Amino acid sequence: MANRFILNETSYHGKGAINHIADEVSTRGFKKAFVCSDPDLVKFGVTQKVIDVLESNGYTYELYTNIKPNPTIENVQTGVEAFKKSGADYIIAIGGGSSMDTAKAIGIIIKNPEYEDVRSLEGVAPTKNKCVPILAVPTTAGTAAEVTINYVITDAEKNRKMVCVDPHDIPVVAIVDPDMMASMPKGLTAATGMDALTHAIEGYITKGAWELSDMFHLKAIEIIARSLRGAVDNTDEGREGMALGQYVAGMGFSNVGLGIVHSMAHPLGALYDTPHGVANAIILPTVMEYNASATGDKYKYIAKAMGVEGVDGMSVEEYRKAAIDAVKKLSADVGIPADLKDIVKVEDISFLAQSAFDDACRPGNPRDTSVEEITELYRKLV
Numbered sequence: 001m002a003n004r005f006i007l008n009e010t011s012y013h014g015k016g017a018i019n020h021i022a023d024e025v026s027t028r029g030f031k032k033a034f035v036c037s038d039p040d041l042v043k044f045g046v047t048q049k050v051i052d053v054l055e056s057n058g059y060t061y062e063l064y065t066n067i068k069p070n071p072t073i074e075n076v077q078t079g080v081e082a083f084k085k086s087g088a089d090y091i092i093a094i095g096g097g098s099s100m101d102t103a104k105a106i107g108i109i110i111k112n113p114e115y116e117d118v119r120s121l122e123g124v125a126p127t128k129n130k131c132v133p134i135l136a137v138p139t140t141a142g143t144a145a146e147v148t149i150n151y152v153i154t155d156a157e158k159n160r161k162m163v164c165v166d167p168h169d170i171p172v173v174a175i176v177d178p179d180m181m182a183s184m185p186k187g188l189t190a191a192t193g194m195d196a197l198t199h200a201i202e203g204y205i206t207k208g209a210w211e212l213s214d215m216f217h218l219k220a221i222e223i224i225a226r227s228l229r230g231a232v233d234n235t236d237e238g239r240e241g242m243a244l245g246q247y248v249a250g251m252g253f254s255n256v257g258l259g260i261v262h263s264m265a266h267p268l269g270a271l272y273d274t275p276h277g278v279a280n281a282i283i284l285p286t287v288m289e290y291n292a293s294a295t296g297d298k299y300k301y302i303a304k305a306m307g308v309e310g311v312d313g314m315s316v317e318e319y320r321k322a323a324i325d326a327v328k329k330l331s332a333d334v335g336i337p338a339d340l341k342d343i344v345k346v347e348d349i350s351f352l353a354q355s356a357f358d359d360a361c362r363p364g365n366p367r368d369t370s371v372e373e374i375t376e377l378y379r380k381l382v
């Protein structure tokens with residue numbers, strides 16, 4: 001079987017990248033932007049940096065901000081109505097995964113209105129048309145939604161996060177500007193950075209991984225491992241590294257899938273509104289231990305990419321432990337809690353385990369799993 005690989009048409013990287021939005025709007029002949037960005041980003045003046053570029057070039061726009069972290073079906077549906085009234089012909093998504101994912105779902109439904117219920121988009125939906133063109137400007141260094149073919153929407157009635165996979169949603173332009181991420185507080189930098197590391201590690205060991213995706217994931221692990229501590233301290237080098245590292249991870253996992261760290265993190269976002277990166281970071285080492293036997297010699301290369309020395313002289317058990325320990329150390333160094341005790345209520349575990357098993361990322365896990373084994377993994381963490 002042939003492997004498919006999908007990436008953005010165009011991407012810009014580095015400080016000042018947002019200024020290229022003006023050229024892209026002009027060359028593509030876009031008329032009016034529908035700007036999707038969450039209320040906090042508007043309040044902190046982050047959204048304004050892009051609006052300044054639009055205004056100084058005389059471009060018109062409409063701002064849509066009914067977007068919460070772990071965005072809901074309602075956030076998408078009111079967005080679809082607002083888009084219809086706006087007269088816009090393209091979208092600028094400014095934010096973390098929540099703003100970018102909401103923008104993707106709005107863009108898909110506008111061009112494929114038979115999916116207006118949103119729920120029918122879960123999994124792989126056979127939409128016929130490309131979404132409204134999106135220019136995506138990430139403000140966190142984590143999800144890489146600007147280069148992925150995925151978006152995640154919460155069904156608040158069913159306490160369920162729906163992972164939607166659709167090549168029609170990929171933004172036409174990604175603008176990855178570390179200055180847009182500079183205002184992130186330490187905790188958010190740490191959590192979103194650990195989300196990116198989880199993408200790189202799960203994408204590297206997922207069932208569908210192959211040489212091309214391995215190339216992205218190993219490089220991403222290396223860049224993230226050397227940059228995240230600095231980014232949390234808000235150094236230029238750290239921010240630039242994380243902006244690139246999370247994007248490189250996205251180029252990989254978007255094309256091959258993830259595993260049960262994400263499957264187990266999604267229900268925590270749906271039920272407790274746990275930040276996505278925090279959930280992943282806490283679960284990652286435990287699932288790495290569980291998956292180790294199904295990963296051949298891959299943990300050797302993870303350990304090397306994480307900067308562990310002397311890996312070549314190690315036994316299989318030693319390098320697997322070294323890879324997991326390096327992940328645990330990075331997570332602890334950036335202030336992530338070690339377990340889910342303050343998050344998960346024990347009586348919810350059977351609901352969480354079933355929900356994780358039903359998640360679209362589960363089939364990609366390198367080790368075949370079951371509801372019972374996922375239950376056991378949650379139990380280890382509480």
Ligand SMILES: NC(=O)c1ccc[n+]([C@@H]2O[C@H](COP(=O)([O-])OP(=O)(O)OC[C@H]3O[C@@H](n4cnc5c(N)ncnc54)[C@H](O)[C@@H]3O)[C@@H](O)[C@H]2O)c1
Pocket residue numbers: 038039040041044046068069070071095096097098099101139140142143144145148149150151152180181182183184185188192195269276277
């Ligand atoms: N599409 C994908 O491929 C993909 C991949 C992983 C995760 N996700 C989804 O993305 C969502 C999480 O996104 P996220 O982790 O980027 O966070 P987010 O978008 O939910 O934002 C979290 C909070 O951080 C604030 N924030 C964002 N950027 C900031 C900045 N520069 N300065 C100050 N505050 C800032 C936001 O206002 C918000 O309050 C989840 O719903 C998750 O399931 C999507």
Ligand SMILES: [Fe+2]
Pocket residue numbers: 143195199262276280
């Ligand atoms: Fe993620």
